[in-house]
Amino acid sequence: MFVRLKLRMTANNFRGQPWRVALFMMGVFFGLWWAAGGFLLFAVPGLAGSEKAALLAAGFGGGALTLGWVLFPLVFFGVDETLDPARFALLPLRRRTLVAGMLAAALLGIPALATLASTAGLVLSAGALGGWTAAVTQAVGVAAGLLLCVAASRALTSAFATMLRSRRMRDLAAIALAVLAALLGPLQIGLITAAETADWDRLVGPARVVGWTPLAAAYTLGFDLAAGRGWAVPLKLAITLAATAALLWWWSWSLESAMVGGTPTAAGPRKAARGGAVDQLVPRGMRWMARNRYAALVARETRYWWRDVRRRAGLITVLVVGVFLPVMINIAGNARSPGTVSISMIFVGTLAAVTLANQFGYDGTAYGANVVAGVPGRLELRARVAAFTVYAGPLLVIVAVAMSLLLGEPTWVGLLLGTLAAAYGAGLAANLFVSILAAYALPETSNPFTINTGAGVVRSLLSLVSMLGSAAAAVPMLVAAALLGDAPAWLWLAGPIGAGYGLGATALGVYLAGDLLDRRMPELLASVTPRR
Amino acid sequence: MESALAARGLVKRFETVVAVAGIDLDVPAGSFYGLLGPNGAGKTTTLSMAVGLLRPDAGRVWVLGHDVWSDPSEAKALLGVLPDGVRLFDRLTGAELLAYHGLLRGMDPAVIDQRARELLDVLALASAGRTLVVDYSAGMKKKIGLACALLHAPRLLVLDEPFEAVDPVSAALIRDILQRYVAGGGTVIFSSHVMEVVERLCSHVAILADGAIKRVGTLDEVRGGRSLEDVFVEVVGGRTATGEELAWL
Numbered sequence: 001m002f003v004r005l006k007l008r009m010t011a012n013n014f015r016g017q018p019w020r021v022a023l024f025m026m027g028v029f030f031g032l033w034w035a036a037g038g039f040l041l042f043a044v045p046g047l048a049g050s051e052k053a054a055l056l057a058a059g060f061g062g063g064a065l066t067l068g069w070v071l072f073p074l075v076f077f078g079v080d081e082t083l084d085p086a087r088f089a090l091l092p093l094r095r096r097t098l099v100a101g102m103l104a105a106a107l108l109g110i111p112a113l114a115t116l117a118s119t120a121g122l123v124l125s126a127g128a129l130g131g132w133t134a135a136v137t138q139a140v141g142v143a144a145g146l147l148l149c150v151a152a153s154r155a156l157t158s159a160f161a162t163m164l165r166s167r168r169m170r171d172l173a174a175i176a177l178a179v180l181a182a183l184l185g186p187l188q189i190g191l192i193t194a195a196e197t198a199d200w201d202r203l204v205g206p207a208r209v210v211g212w213t214p215l216a217a218a219y220t221l222g223f224d225l226a227a228g229r230g231w232a233v234p235l236k237l238a239i240t241l242a243a244t245a246a247l248l249w250w251w252s253w254s255l256e257s258a259m260v261g262g263t264p265t266a267a268g269p270r271k272a273a274r275g276g277a278v279d280q281l282v283p284r285g286m287r288w289m290a291r292n293r294y295a296a297l298v299a300r301e302t303r304y305w306w307r308d309v310r311r312r313a314g315l316i317t318v319l320v321v322g323v324f325l326p327v328m329i330n331i332a333g334n335a336r337s338p339g340t341v342s343i344s345m346i347f348v349g350t351l352a353a354v355t356l357a358n359q360f361g362y363d364g365t366a367y368g369a370n371v372v373a374g375v376p377g378r379l380e381l382r383a384r385v386a387a388f389t390v391y392a393g394p395l396l397v398i399v400a401v402a403m404s405l406l407l408g409e410p411t412w413v414g415l416l417l418g419t420l421a422a423a424y425g426a427g428l429a430a431n432l433f434v435s436i437l438a439a440y441a442l443p444e445t446s447n448p449f450t451i452n453t454g455a456g457v458v459r460s461l462l463s464l465v466s467m468l469g470s471a472a473a474a475v476p477m478l479v480a481a482a483l484l485g486d487a488p489a490w491l492w493l494a495g496p497i498g499a500g501y502g503l504g505a506t507a508l509g510v511y512l513a514g515d516l517l518d519r520r521m522p523e524l525l526a527s528v529t530p531r532r
Numbered sequence: 533m534e535s536a537l538a539a540r541g542l543v544k545r546f547e548t549v550v551a552v553a554g555i556d557l558d559v560p561a562g563s564f565y566g567l568l569g570p571n572g573a574g575k576t577t578t579l580s581m582a583v584g585l586l587r588p589d590a591g592r593v594w595v596l597g598h599d600v601w602s603d604p605s606e607a608k609a610l611l612g613v614l615p616d617g618v619r620l621f622d623r624l625t626g627a628e629l630l631a632y633h634g635l636l637r638g639m640d641p642a643v644i645d646q647r648a649r650e651l652l653d654v655l656a657l658a659s660a661g662r663t664l665v666v667d668y669s670a671g672m673k674k675k676i677g678l679a680c681a682l683l684h685a686p687r688l689l690v691l692d693e694p695f696e697a698v699d700p701v702s703a704a705l706i707r708d709i710l711q712r713y714v715a716g717g718g719t720v721i722f723s724s725h726v727m728e729v730v731e732r733l734c735s736h737v738a739i740l741a742d743g744a745i746k747r748v749g750t751l752d753e754v755r756g757g758r759s760l761e762d763v764f765v766e767v768v769g770g771r772t773a774t775g776e777e778l779a780w781l
Contacts, residue, residue: 276631276641276642276644276645276648276649277627277628277630277631277634277644277645277648277649278631278634278635278641278644278645279645280625280627280628280631281624281627281628281631281632281635282631291635291641292635292638293635293636293638295635296631296632296634296635296636297636299632300621300624300628300632303623303624303628304621304623307623307624307664308623363621364619365615365617365618365619366618366619366620366621366622368585368615368618369620369621369633369636369680370636371584371585372583372584372585372608372611372613372615373608373633373636373637374584374604374605374608374609375636522584522585522586522587523587525585525586526586
């Protein structure tokens, strides 16, 4: 029943919307791609006859897979809430039926199928090492592992959703997750460097340990059998099933509270407001501005970058990545030339600018207020750029100064600043267009991790496009750096030239995109309005 | 008499569904105009097109003689809008939100301060202090939205479901304010599916169903001696229970 309902809802989603079908197909494509990659990774060690490598792949690969199932929905993609538990609250369903049904429906998605396909590689691997009994055991393990993955991800997101009913909690959690997500990148780079230097044999031990945790127990079954440790199989299976059962119990428990709903009303601070309404709107540091439309827009945007969690999460990402990435590239690497430094600076500046790629999506339907008030496009964009730069500007300066000190080349600070400013300015110009032409709606639900199925693909595509566009716009700086190298004149000239280039690009972007915005305001509003 | 709001041949199609199928509307200046219709009749779509939030597929709209789509700045300056199901910039406090709207409308800061204080007092929102609008109750959100629409003293107020999810006390307050606004020479057009409110407030009524206007005129013309509810149900084509079906109830 639940499975049919889910299929029907997915199908209805496509009706009359070719682009949704296209997105779905892209999702399928990426799913297949991942599945194929995973399959190879898992199957090759077994086929090559290397027991150690197989254990490594199963232990760490399987563990990472399970962890990924737990973390990714929280951090990046959101859960596929095609079936929202709250909708079943009024139906006379037993909890057990509901959990079983929802689980079955959850198994029927691209991620679940891709996981199954890739872990099927383990079956092949185990079969090659230990004959068909090992293969069959491993097949059971793969199925159990998939159940565990799905149960874990659903249980965790559902528990989070209930825990995060109150807005304040939700805001805090979202920020914590943003920090975590931002740290994933640097962590990954660290791991890769470690992997390159580490002695593989020493890792077999930890892989064995991981294989005994619920994370990867299911994925190492077949190899134990192949290695003659048949006694481990029922134990590991029991571990997996017990973990799954515990998670399902947890899920069903939190499902109940999710269905009952009930928002605890957060008693907000009722401090008396001081001063007139206009003085309250304009942040303290901006009191010198004339009180006009521009000030109102800048003030609101400045407050929003801080008060809207999604925006603050974006800022945090820029901060963490902006600091870590250049450090990783330039300190860890040996080559310290103005060229490589410039590239990393361009990346940071671009990344900062890309934060604005869906700036209107953050506003959602609230943007209607500006449409009704008839705010001119250029004014709107100029204010948005200015407000964001209030946060991004100092950040970029800090990055430049910190980098030049860390590199032990204080004279490079001008070059770094100039490159950053050029990349940031050019990126802003590119992203203004992206934000108008390719805005998409963010959901307005109680679950902060929900995004509509398919929107995840749009989001990654959009970031990619705006990244490329921004980077392309910053190419002249790179060319200059490559041609002139560390000629002293260039070190000093790069600062002003880069700043000028960035400013000019932004001004041109605002000028042209403002016109575009004037013509497309209602269309833009429609594209950031969530479908109900 | 000049129309405060005039629409000719408004059409809007969403994919395959025709939401609004050619609407003509004349809202006389100084009138209290009720736009009635069942859910999904096209009320919100019509009003959104009238205020420049949604581009019509065909047709034109004038606010006090200014074309909303070809002369938006003039038309929009005369408009105050309270949309339904649309978020406000809700990460601001009530006072900040009012200041934002006031400055966007190009008002003098001193006037904004004074009017914001009055509006917050009258609408009983001053006690909310530094609470963000996102944490307001549904009724408070409607009230702050109305305050934003009123702040720049527009000549025409367009309100989408102003009484939805509002408690009786706040509703009485909103009615009071709107009546005073009309008495002062303003024009109000609002959508609703609550007969009592429309019957009590409106001088003119239009009944909308399936994206087209079925009845239009002054309240008495439309009623024709019957209760508005009877006319509405008849026009919309709803059925009245005969007592035959649902006998098991």
